[in-house]
Amino acid sequence: MSKIQDVASRAGVSASTVSNVLNGRKDRMARETLARVEAAIAELRYRPNTTARQLKTGHTPLLGLLVPSIANPMYGAIAREIETQAQERHGFRIMIGNTYRDKDKEARFFDDLMAHGVRGVVIISSLVDEQHFESAGERGLVVVSYDRRATPGVDSGIDHVSVDNFEAARLATEHLIAHGHRRLAFVTAAGITMSRREKISGFHAAAARAGLTAGAQVIEGTPHNEYGDAVMSELGRLEAAKIAAMPAGQRPTAVLAVNDMMALGLMAGLREAGLSVPADMSVVGMDDVFLSALMQPALTTVHLPVAEMAHTIVERLMLRLADAEVPTGEFMFQPSLVSRESVARPPASKSKSI
Amino acid sequence: MSKIQDVASRAGVSASTVSNVLNGRKDRMARETLARVEAAIAELRYRPNTTARQLKTGHTPLLGLLVPSIANPMYGAIAREIETQAQERHGFRIMIGNTYRDKDKEARFFDDLMAHGVRGVVIISSLVDEQHFESAGERGLVVVSYDRRATPGVDSGIDHVSVDNFEAARLATEHLIAHGHRRLAFVTAAGITMSRREKISGFHAAAARAGLTAGAQVIEGTPHNEYGDAVMSELGRLEAAKIAAMPAGQRPTAVLAVNDMMALGLMAGLREAGLSVPADMSVVGMDDVFLSALMQPALTTVHLPVAEMAHTIVERLMLRLADAEVPTGEFMFQPSLVSRESVARPPASKSKSI
């Protein structure tokens, strides 16, 4: 690969001049010099060495991206969007890491990012405490967190991009209630993330508003490990078996899953237990992963504006990378219900038996 | 962040000595010196700067990973496996890029990898011609390609890791034939990759062996764009409508999809057209994405040993990165049929009508 000096020699100028054109200071030289330099760059197919550049400037066009597991279709969808936008709009590349929601893995990833000179990071849906990230901020990292709200009343050193999880759960729950369901369950995994907590509040709020406090229960499954992809649906399958085993008169007639992966598992498990969705039980998910539309029955779920959120994530990172003074903020997006086929009225016999 | 000189000062030695311990040359110094240096490193929480190191050595513990789209669950699964293994076994991080099977995007990704000093790359399932990658090899990159076979008779500058696609299709087709199907279709996307070509051969071979040449047709859908995730299933959905529209006596009684995403779309489309799987039509996929088990009906498919393949990919990269003399090779893995619920005997009336 040719280097700056090669270009300089070929153009009959010094390396500094080449560097000037590379860095947009084209006004500092004669028109004709500029032309020669540009020609030399093109002929040599010269690309400046990012490493050397970084050693000098301290910056590198690279973003860190932490996900619990890239095999989870929801994280895959966001990751794709983030990568594409960072690349096309800003020429940044992505360094990705699966954290499996493990604190040590996260910490090691941060260390490596620092060592690689990466200064911008997006953290998706981590279970690990905020403190952890704040200190990353103190180490000079610019971080944007997705799928966690800011801790209320604390002014955070990081940006928060999230969806209104309370509203998402409320929407879904009201949809169920509107279909006549009176015995509801919210099914989630045991680890409590902030987003899960908010969804539970939204669920309870909608239930309370309809006077169903007694009929609204939260079911938490304990995963063996917290990978977030196959594991989440596996958990749904397991919980479905338990739910199906309840006596028909007590069993909820509708379940709201913490996310689509869980919902898919739930549907599979219900089916295995001989219960039909939505005839015997209605199911709603959250995320609107593209697969949900392909299910049988197609899953009713809550849609998230993934591309828009990715856009905000990337732009915030760039903004704060360029100017450290920009204050951090919270950016919340609104979800919307997508009604498909997995919700129906409760089975007649049971709704009578209440 | 502290630097090597800080450690040196604190330990009362020179930077070279610290560098020596960093690089494992611990025998070159007094035991007690080593202890002091190690203590200083620990106290300062010193981590060598990868960038500076790379500028000197020309290496960086980073691998490039090209995928058509990380939102596709199959690529997500492989990517996760590769990232985890590279990280845990070798301390390498991953720079990821979505190529959308676009030649320009691929080329730009290669350029950026070079500029960042990355020397090892894995390319997943690219449509782009081999020539392209070979020249990347000449530029000093060590590349491993997944899901393409080597071009027969050409000794390639890159490694090929793949599954026996011929065998995968053959297995699936024979499964269908064993269930009594005589009119078969292989459904794929229009762009011809090498893996698709092999699958088609396997399909034809199995059909011919059963004397079904006339009854074995290949259907190619043309995607609007070639993203590889939602697009693939969308394509399946469209093709399903066409297939369902054929007169019942001519319509295939079983379809083999080029991959699971396509199969899921096919099942959804068939259902929309009022055809039931497997009663009216059997469907088989390939890949065994974890979602396939959750479908209704659960998808019969061909399983790929993803973790093992990822292992080989990573180890090959490391081996050749460490020693440029290691010859390239082809590594083929065997698939296995996973029989679930989407295959049954052909509908009685139609099988009579042959």
Added chain:
DNA sequence: GTGAAAGCGCTAACAA
């Protein structure tokens, strides 16, 4: 308008 020189943090001969 252009170039010389210093230095980013590290490694690896080579000296001592």
Added chain:
DNA sequence: TTGTTAGCGCTTTCAC
């Protein structure tokens, strides 16, 4: 056994 030295490729004052 340890230290000195000379860069890796680039950017950026500061002179000219």
